[in-house]
Amino acid sequence: MDESSVRAVGWARSLPMSTGPKAARDWVREHLEALGWAHSLAGTVDDVLLTVSELVTNAHIHGRSNARLVMTWDGRCLHITVHDDSTAEPTPREPSRDRLGGRGMLLVDALADDWEVRPCPHGKSVTACFCPSSPSVESH
Template sequence: MRAFTDAQGRTARVEYLMPQGSGAPRLARRLTRSFMAGRTCDTAADAELVVSELVTNATRASDGRCRMSLRIDADELTVAVHDDGPGLPRLRPASQSAEGGRGITLVRALARRWSVEPHPQGGKTVRAVLAPC
């Protein structure tokens, strides 16, 4: 874990290397809840859901490890998850019978904006910016 805070306490950033396995999304939610503690922010529950979806996708798309960063700056919360997997996330049509495939649609609905940045060496970073805190 790496953590940074500016002198005025307005900008805070943490970065975590998430463990392999199915427990990573649960840990991501817990770490997000801890990061948001003490802040008056209506988007804390949304942030937990977004990190859970992005970390789930990242651990499925790669060798099971990913990096997650959280940043509060200019009254916005930015969630970024990087993995080394080859594919890019995409929006899929919702299916009533499917048990999965709605994660990016959910992220899109909760975030003010989101993006995918492919990396030349492989992998990608998925970023979601949530409403002001």
């Protein structure tokens, strides 16, 4: 096997605008349980689920589109990517007592080890990465 290749497992799901973030969280939780994270990395699971909620909500509300959710585990990092049809990039905003919302990307920034936005021909993809350091995490 080529030493530069990466072995990864991944899942993808389309979430129409009529689908709430709970459906996305439940779907992700099921796959994290299959990876053995439910008990050994409960705190990381909570961080991932909150991040998924924020990214899917942003795709639906700000992107005004369906969300395409892709989750990839490469043995070191879990990559959560949400694609939507808007080209507008999310930006963390300072919290305000005068408006609801606006804290989603601040949460993602605080919870994920890293995150990035990539423009695509038909919108953008936002990817948040989680790199648990626990040796009990299985590499599937």
